[in-house]
Amino acid sequence: MGVVVSLEEGKKERASIMPLVDLTRHDMSRVNELILSKAGSNVELIPEIANHLISSGGKRLRPMITLAAAQMFGYDGDGHVKLATSVEFMHTATLLHDDVVDESGLRRGKATARMIWGNQASVLVGDYLLGQAFRMMVDVGSLKALDILSTAASVIAEGEVMQLSAAKNLETTEDEYLAVIKAKTAALFSAAAEVGPVIANTSRAEQAALRSYGANLGLAFQLIDDALDYGGDAKDLGKNVGDDFREGKVTLPVILSYRRGTPDERRFWKQAIEENRSDDAALERAVGLMARYGAIADTIGRARQFGEIATDALAPLKETPQKAALLEVVEFCISRVS
Template structure:
């Protein structure tokens, strides 16, 4: 068994999120209550299944971005709390659907809902949460915010379909991969941040800056996530190391390793990912090939690049506690160990 490479120190990266946690603590308490209230239903299975995932310890970074972006833009009111809840419900619904498509067994260290209640229940409860999310958007009364989040919901679904198309396809290019993660992950980050400016009725330049911040933060976040699948530790990741490999997902570490590899290396990737013939030692071989071709380090370098773009997007806003907290979120996303 090879050595597991830790990409960063969890103490340092957790500290970088502390200012954001402190900034949004009061608002997120309301959001957490809204989450519990809106996950209720007379159909017992719905709150039971939703609660299983909601209580599983996610960071709730996306709704925190909505709260912080609203504060950055000087918003006064409680609409940002409702929109943050809607954003979290959209994300939760996506996780439920993802686990069905990917046939995942672990989510944040817990058995996935699909294994406990079945695929059908997971998909339908995900649909219920999406419906609740749109009801909350309507209640806020901002047509602009509704448009942004509804557009994001459509783009996320497109990203899921794109990922199905690229799955097991070793011909996937880096551009193909980036198109998938921009839709599947970055779209919700972008929307979560942009609505903060929209409900505060700020100029289009500020909305565009926050959209750019969120989009590039989301790309960086997903790049690190894909790197961690070949370098992290199961106890921290909340899933099995190598899940992407076993699921046949073509992520950037694989794309780079395949493109840079020898004919023999490529035959390995085609056998394991394209044909699905994975043996007991193949995950370690995959990790070794990724290390051999510097694919992990280069994936992280790209994540830092997108993190830098996100930092630059915030430059138009005045310095202060809110901006510092958002910069800390970039630091966490680029250097996180889980």
């Protein structure tokens, strides 16, 4: 169709999450067992819907970060497995709720749960998974870890409402948009990273380092997703290219293009986003305007800045295989478009 800008040209050899995968492989097998156990229920619909999304092929990046962050400080209990599972359940619940709010039809190439079982069932199963997540947090017995993750759950919900309030609003500023993704995406990355050193009883400085790492990694991760929606590969994105545009989402590339455009171009954006005139021809014009005003490049540039902050946050910590793997995760997230 010729509707997307290729981001493949000039790609270097990619960074990889395989060091993180290898370091957490044993613990992740325990997490996966716990996921299957805790997603079970005598209510047949609950495991059916939960497993539909859990088995859909996500990287499980957030729970792996929790595991590695605990390992790097020598933690030798099993609380990190329960907390990592809690993090994954929180993420899964958020996806179920997101798809309802966004009226999404596909996720990672599969029909969303709401398309198969309906909105009500999707929301309620998401709530069930959140409940199971909190039960596991309590089992760990760390009030601070419980506080961190429960606060993140509240912040994520606030971010959902903020996004709903800003939906299709082209007057959204960059600062307002960053506040939304800080709540919706970065909060869980931050909590996932911080609870590892917390249960390992590390210093406040070390906990703060992982908190900052996670928050800035989350911002970088989301901004790269925003860029990929207008010129990436569906396998990198976990959804179809152009989905954000078709759903009328106001993401950073749209915000920058709208603000930098002529009055005629701003009218186009209003028609496309606010009036749902978002067919393939409109998508092609949108991508062309983003290229003209450097919106994709600047979005990637913002992501790189947050990635650098995440990297710097870990700089004072001692060198371990886990630290090296977490640093490579930053490069991996950015390299999806580099």
